[in-house]
Amino acid sequence: MIIKKSSLAALFNSLAKKYDFYAPTGESFERIRSFDEIDFGRKTVYSAKKIFLPQAEQLFYFANNNTISAKKNIKPIIVFGLRPCDLHGLEYMDEFFRGDALYEERRKKITVLGLQCTKCFKNCFCHLTNTYQSNYYDALFIEAGDDFFIDVKSDAAKVIFRNIGHVKAVKESDMNELMSIIKNSFHREGELKINDAPIDQFSKDCFSCCACTSVCPTCTCFDITDKPATISSGSRTRVWDSCQSQEFTRVAGDFVFRSDRFSRIKQRIYCKFDYTKRRTGKMSCIGCGRCVDVCTKNINIFEVFK
Amino acid sequence: MKNTSSSYDVEMVEIKEAVDEALDIRTFVLDKKMDFRPGQFVMVSALGIGDAAISLSSYPDVQITFRRVGNVTNALFRRGVGDKIGIRGPYGKPYPTEEVKGRNIILVSGGCGLAPIRSFVRYFLNNKGEFRSVSLFFGARNPSMMLYKDEILSWKDQLNLNLTVDQADSSWKGNVGLVTSLMDSYQLPENAVAMFCGPPFMIKSVSEALSKKGLSDDNMIVSLERNMKCGVGKCGHCTIEEKFVCLDGPVFRWSEIKHLHD
Numbered sequence: 001m002i003i004k005k006s007s008l009a010a011l012f013n014s015l016a017k018k019y020d021f022y023a024p025t026g027e028s029f030e031r032i033r034s035f036d037e038i039d040f041g042r043k044t045v046y047s048a049k050k051i052f053l054p055q056a057e058q059l060f061y062f063a064n065n066n067t068i069s070a071k072k073n074i075k076p077i078i079v080f081g082l083r084p085c086d087l088h089g090l091e092y093m094d095e096f097f098r099g100d101a102l103y104e105e106r107r108k109k110i111t112v113l114g115l116q117c118t119k120c121f122k123n124c125f126c127h128l129t130n131t132y133q134s135n136y137y138d139a140l141f142i143e144a145g146d147d148f149f150i151d152v153k154s155d156a157a158k159v160i161f162r163n164i165g166h167v168k169a170v171k172e173s174d175m176n177e178l179m180s181i182i183k184n185s186f187h188r189e190g191e192l193k194i195n196d197a198p199i200d201q202f203s204k205d206c207f208s209c210c211a212c213t214s215v216c217p218t219c220t221c222f223d224i225t226d227k228p229a230t231i232s233s234g235s236r237t238r239v240w241d242s243c244q245s246q247e248f249t250r251v252a253g254d255f256v257f258r259s260d261r262f263s264r265i266k267q268r269i270y271c272k273f274d275y276t277k278r279r280t281g282k283m284s285c286i287g288c289g290r291c292v293d294v295c296t297k298n299i300n301i302f303e304v305f306k
Numbered sequence: 307m308k309n310t311s312s313s314y315d316v317e318m319v320e321i322k323e324a325v326d327e328a329l330d331i332r333t334f335v336l337d338k339k340m341d342f343r344p345g346q347f348v349m350v351s352a353l354g355i356g357d358a359a360i361s362l363s364s365y366p367d368v369q370i371t372f373r374r375v376g377n378v379t380n381a382l383f384r385r386g387v388g389d390k391i392g393i394r395g396p397y398g399k400p401y402p403t404e405e406v407k408g409r410n411i412i413l414v415s416g417g418c419g420l421a422p423i424r425s426f427v428r429y430f431l432n433n434k435g436e437f438r439s440v441s442l443f444f445g446a447r448n449p450s451m452m453l454y455k456d457e458i459l460s461w462k463d464q465l466n467l468n469l470t471v472d473q474a475d476s477s478w479k480g481n482v483g484l485v486t487s488l489m490d491s492y493q494l495p496e497n498a499v500a501m502f503c504g505p506p507f508m509i510k511s512v513s514e515a516l517s518k519k520g521l522s523d524d525n526m527i528v529s530l531e532r533n534m535k536c537g538v539g540k541c542g543h544c545t546i547e548e549k550f551v552c553l554d555g556p557v558f559r560w561s562e563i564k565h566l567h568d
Contacts, residue, residue: 062353065318065390067316067318067392096540099313223541232354234353236353238541241535241541241543248533248543249543252373253376257532257533258568263568270547279548
């Protein structure tokens with residue numbers, strides 16, 4: 001369908017009343033009440049990961065040496081503004097967390113409205129990872145002048161657009177033409193080969209602040225910690241964790257398997273570009289370049305392809 | 307009430323018996339029935355402190371043996387008979403007990419690495435006809451650090467027993483040296499398969515010693531230790547390259563992992 005930008009505001013404002021509506025507001029994806037809060041013009045610093053995998057999530061509560069279920073009451077959620085790379089990241093996460101009851105319970109409440117990029121932002125590498133287009137969404141928005149072309153795909157998305165009234169349909173030929181223009185402007189041929197040489201310099205620069213892993217849409221690693229509330233009660237919580245810390249591979253007796261920075265940076269780079277590919281056939285880096293944006297030492301992991 | 311939908315739920319299980327094996331090493335016999343095989347592990351919880359991956363050290367009953375070294379194991383040390391601890395599992399791939407039937411088994415371990423090996427020995431004692439022979443090589447830091455001491459000595463009529471300590475005291479009459487020193491004069495039997503568990507340097511030196519005697523990497527089965535938080539292949543802590551030790555291991559064929567780096 002084609003919607004005038006001016007009529008999108010009314011739709012989003014009414015959806016924001018019924019749903020927990022998340023959208024990019026600048027640095028991050030936040031819950032919005034009004035269309036005006038959306039920032040269309042930039043790449044967020046943080047990915048939308050926290051909506052799907054909260055930074056801290058209770059697994060269960062305990063009191064007097066017994067466990068008590070952590071009942072969740074999750075309202076239906078809409079996330080707007082996931083870029084194609086983010087959609088690839090979400091596809092990876094959904095696959096990775098298949099069978100994880102907590103993840104799946106939240107995930108099935110979330111409707112995903114993608115937003116097609118028509119140009120690269122600074123430090124975007126989707127042309128290397130082939131993630132500038134995706135069909136992993138409930139609906140996809142494409143900006144075209146004063147209009148949005150919208151591909152409404154899933155039933156969940158149809159429900160959202162149900163009451164919109166009469167709108168023009170997108171001609172399939174127009175949509176295909178638009179997508180091929182996008183494809184041609186991003187596409188790059190060739191096989192990627194990892195060169196270890198830059199990792200040496202990275203490990204001299206890096207100070208293991210772990211910002212890269214926290215902004216990454218596909219860094220799924222977590223820690224499980226017990227948080228006491230009283231002396232005999234509290235909660236067991238899973239919290240985002242980072243392979244860039246020494247703590248990550250420490251075992252009883254204080255042995256650390258990845259004690260040096262080189263091995264930890266190599267772990268992240270290979271995890272993104274190689275290890276997950278060996279397991280699933282697809283690399284887990286989606287080329288958003290957020291880790292490059294956020295690094296205070298300007299480490300650019302894509303230099304390993306030079 | 308238990309939330310049965312989550313893979314992270316624990317079952318509270320009573321400690322039936324507690325045995326001090328050596329300094330800071332203790333075994334809990336748990337009041338629980340579990341369908342598992344030797345080599346698998348459980349996640350053990352001290353609620354309020356956390357949970358830790360610990361090998362099942364017996365068969366077919368449920369026992370865990372652990373050293374007091376971290377937050378969780380320190381907290382477990384404060385629990386005793388009648389207390390309850392949290393358990394989830396079993397997790398991981400077991401020793402390939404079916405595949406090694408009819409063969410000559412070599413078991414090698416150091417220190418607390420004996421825990422999963424003991425599970426296999428107990429399996430063997432229950433199913434003696436299944437194996438040609440079993441030889442055990444075990445090294446402890448010193449005689450007082452030798453766990454399951456009485457039980458080990460009771461095995462001496464059932465299997466070929468070879469013990470060593472790094473440092474002897476006046477009570478020790480046996481071999482002194484690393485566990486590999488026990489193998490110097492050992493004649494590798496035909497159709498042999500080795501299973502070992504211990505610290506990383508031990509795994510390396512044992513694999514080299516057995517390799518020199520002609521044992522192929524396919525016939526070496528190792529059990530690895532890593533930091534584990536979830537036990538179900540999600541938290542990412544235990545990975546070695548593309549392998550998840552909790553899912554693909556902790557029992558691996560040496561040929562499968564010898565080329566991998568942390």
